[in-house]
Amino acid sequence: MKTRTMKNLYAFIALVAALLRLEPCAFAQNPGPGPLTITVSTATPTDDPNYYLVEVGDDGDPATTIQITGVGDIPSLQSDMLCTCGYNGQTAAPDTDGNRVYTFENDEGVGDQDDNGVGPDIFWDVDSNTTPNEYKFALQDITQFYLSCTGSWTNGSTTATQENSQASPTITILAYKITTTCDADIPVDKTRTTIGVGEDVTATILPASVVAQWTLSNDPDGSHTDNGSTYSFHGADNSGSLDVSAAIHGVTKTLTFTIVAPNGENAWITGGDGYYNDEAGCGMEFQVCTWPTDVSLHNVEILELTCPAVTDGYFNTRVSSHHPNVPIQLTNLNYSSDHSGTGTGFNNAAKFKPWAWGTYSYDIPLRWKSLYQSGTPQDPTLWGYSFSSNRFSGTVMTGTNGEVIHGKFGQSGSRTPTP
Amino acid sequence: MKIIIAIITVSLTIAFSISDAATSDYKAIASSGTTGSINEAEAVVFGLWQESSRMYCDQIMRLFEELGNRRDPEMFKECIKLSKDLLSKNYDVIPDGNNSIPDLWEYRRVLFLAQEQCVNRLRYYAEMSNASVTDKVEAVKLIAGFFRKVRTGIIPGYVDKPVFYNVIPGDVDLNSIADPKLRIDCINKIKQNMQNKADNEKQYLLPKFLRLYSKQYQQFCARVVAESPDVSQTMAGILKDAGF
Numbered sequence: 055m056k057t058r059t060m061k062n063l064y065a066f067i068a069l070v071a072a073l074l075r076l077e078p079c080a081f082a083q084n085p086g087p088g089p090l091t092i093t094v095s096t097a098t099p100t101d102d103p104n105y106y107l108v109e110v111g112d113d114g115d116p117a118t119t120i121q122i123t124g125v126g127d128i129p130s131l132q133s134d135m136l137c138t139c140g141y142n143g144q145t146a147a148p149d150t151d152g153n154r155v156y157t158f159e160n161d162e163g164v165g166d167q168d169d170n171g172v173g174p175d176i177f178w179d180v181d182s183n184t185t186p187n188e189y190k191f192a193l194q195d196i197t198q199f200y201l202s203c204t205g206s207w208t209n210g211s212t213t214a215t216q217e218n219s220q221a222s223p224t225i226t227i228l229a230y231k232i233t234t235t236c237d238a239d240i241p242v243d244k245t246r247t248t249i250g251v252g253e254d255v256t257a258t259i260l261p262a263s264v265v266a267q268w269t270l271s272n273d274p275d276g277s278h279t280d281n282g283s284t285y286s287f288h289g290a291d292n293s294g295s296l297d298v299s300a301a302i303h304g305v306t307k308t309l310t311f312t313i314v315a316p317n318g319e320n321a322w323i324t325g326g327d328g329y330y331n332d333e334a335g336c337g338m339e340f341q342v343c344t345w346p347t348d349v350s351l352h353n354v355e356i357l358e359l360t361c362p363a364v365t366d367g368y369f370n371t372r373v374s375s376h377h378p379n380v381p382i383q384l385t386n387l388n389y390s391s392d393h394s395g396t397g398t399g400f401n402n403a404a405k406f407k408p409w410a411w412g413t414y415s416y417d418i419p420l421r422w423k424s425l426y427q428s429g430t431p432q433d434p435t436l437w438g439y440s441f442s443s444n445r446f447s448g449t450v451m452t453g454t455n456g457e458v459i460h461g462k463f464g465q466s467g468s469r470t471p472t473p
Numbered sequence: 474m475k476i477i478i479a480i481i482t483v484s485l486t487i488a489f490s491i492s493d494a495a496t497s498d499y500k501a502i503a504s505s506g507t508t509g510s511i512n513e514a515e516a517v518v519f520g521l522w523q524e525s526s527r528m529y530c531d532q533i534m535r536l537f538e539e540l541g542n543r544r545d546p547e548m549f550k551e552c553i554k555l556s557k558d559l560l561s562k563n564y565d566v567i568p569d570g571n572n573s574i575p576d577l578w579e580y581r582r583v584l585f586l587a588q589e590q591c592v593n594r595l596r597y598y599a600e601m602s603n604a605s606v607t608d609k610v611e612a613v614k615l616i617a618g619f620f621r622k623v624r625t626g627i628i629p630g631y632v633d634k635p636v637f638y639n640v641i642p643g644d645v646d647l648n649s650i651a652d653p654k655l656r657i658d659c660i661n662k663i664k665q666n667m668q669n670k671a672d673n674e675k676q677y678l679l680p681k682f683l684r685l686y687s688k689q690y691q692q693f694c695a696r697v698v699a700e701s702p703d704v705s706q707t708m709a710g711i712l713k714d715a716g717f
Contacts, residue, residue, distance in 0.1 A: 281597060381670075
């Protein structure tokens with residue numbers, strides 16, 4: 055009985071001993087370094103940890119230097135790679151042969167070179183010459199070379215080399231460029247960021263493969279939100295500023311536009327009305343230029359409002375209130391045309407004889423609105439904006455010879471009927 | 474089982490009802506006593522066309538955007554339905570029986586701008602709502618039809634016609650012209666002035682639409698094809714038909 059118990063005890067001890075012997079062997083297995091990683095500085099991180107942004111500048115802008123750094127370790131040297139001293143059996147690691155060599159797979163950039171290969175950093179200058187595109191970077195491998203054992207130190211193998219080839223995730227750096235183009239050909243600078251009310255602009259992000267989310271600052275209901283690589287919008291309905299934002303992978307880039315409203319005008323005479331001999335009357339056509347001219351007001355409409363006539367003398371019973379015809383959309387030169395005068399033919403307010411001194415005038419108010427605002431002439435309350443103008447229209451018949459002087463916009467002409 | 478069906482029905486009714494403040498107009502339009510369902514709101518909005526093109530455009534676009542912004546594939550189907558009705562209207566026809574001197578394009582422009590906005594939003598909502606490829610292709614067809622119509626309305630080499638704030642025979646009130654013949658003559662001249670303005674503006678807005686939005690549309694089509702390559706032939710045909 056005693057012998058059996060002892061046998062069992064020995065067996066238990068042997069089992070424990072075996073387990074204890076196994077334990078150091080398990081710990082001796084080198085778990086090795088983890089996968090390689092990569093870090094990026096200077097580029098803008100996004101909501102995707104492997105996606106970064108950098109903006110391509112314009113000519114003359116300083117370059118942005120992107121630094122991509124490989125991070126990782128190499129496995130420890132195995133025992134047969136160590137140098138062993140022939141006298142006492144002591145072991146030691148062989149000397150390293152230069153720095154660790156980092157092998158990248160990179161679309162762009164230059165590594166920091168040393169005597170032995172490529173270091174942990176890639177440097178990439180992004181400037182106006184950089185083609186907007188997505189650029190890929192990954193650290194493929196880190197290798198450490200070792201020198202042979204020297205003197206009385208030897209090892210069982212040839213020169214040791216240790217390598218970590220667990221490649222890092224590929225990171226993408228989007229070099230993008232946003233440009234804006236005014237739709238109007240005049241003014242010639244189509245890259246302006248000062249635009250007229252209602253002026254059309256198209257923003258484009260390059261490369262074209264990028265789908266950005268576009269928003270406008272004055273668009274509370276989001277009705278002008280859009281997505282894609284191009285985005286068309288128009289200036290606000292009145293002066294102020296307008297932010298246009300493009301969001302790419304959660305990063306927003308904002309461009310600010312200044313919106314300019316019509317603020318004045320000048321006009322010149324381009325022609326006169328025709329009259330018969332012995333017919334009094336004076337009328338002319340005008341070309342009107344609306345200011346400012348350093349933006350396009352092509353999407354602006356101007357409307358003259360009705361106003362009463364102020365009459366005296368000859369014209370007392372011969373003219374009525376001013377009745378404008380139609381709102382005018384300004385041309386690509388910010389021009390519009392007008393006609394003003396006593397009228398011609400049967401409707402000539404100066405046709406009746408005998409001629410005598412008299413005057414009539416209209417102090418014509420005007421309104422403007424963006425083409426994108428829906429408002430008909432029949433609903434002038436929608437025409438909310440005005441600017442200082444000189445649309446005073448005045449007519450004088452100087453006396454019995456039928457001479458008529460007529461003017462508008464501060465320009466005037468006169469005509470005396472030929473007998 | 475009946476209980477489950479009832480729950481689903483109630484849920485769907487709630488989901489399809491227009492309940493927020495933004496759509497209160499439609500509930501009102503859908504007349505008192507209705508449940509304010511989308512179908513009823515659509516029916517009312519469609520009927521507005523006979524009453525006022527502007528009111529129709531305003532209301533249909535509000536409903537369209539309300540539904541589109543929900544970013545729901547089912548709501549996108551409703552957007553397609555609204556778009557079909559809106560885009561079926563002809564901006565070359567004046568629906569409103571206006572006064573003696575209608576400003577022709579003023580009325581057409583309201584519709585044109587609503588349709589322009591509609592096709593752009595339709596493209597956007599198609600992607601934002603995760604609509605099915607079938608619905609996206611439907612949207613592509615609708616938009617293509619609008620592009621085709623715009624393209625055919627453009628007069629090549631158009632030169633702007635003269636337009637004046639005031640035209641001969643003077644800037645006076647037409648009612649002050651006693652002679653009926655002269656009055657008609659004056660009205661015709663003013664009408665011509667307005668017609669010139671309408672023609673100019675139309676020939677300005679139509680090419681502008683193509684300039685500004687062709688690229689976005691083509692990119693949208695490309696994304697639809699990328700999502701489902703088996704529709705590439707269909708899409709190519711649609712694009713060709715639209716003049717691309």
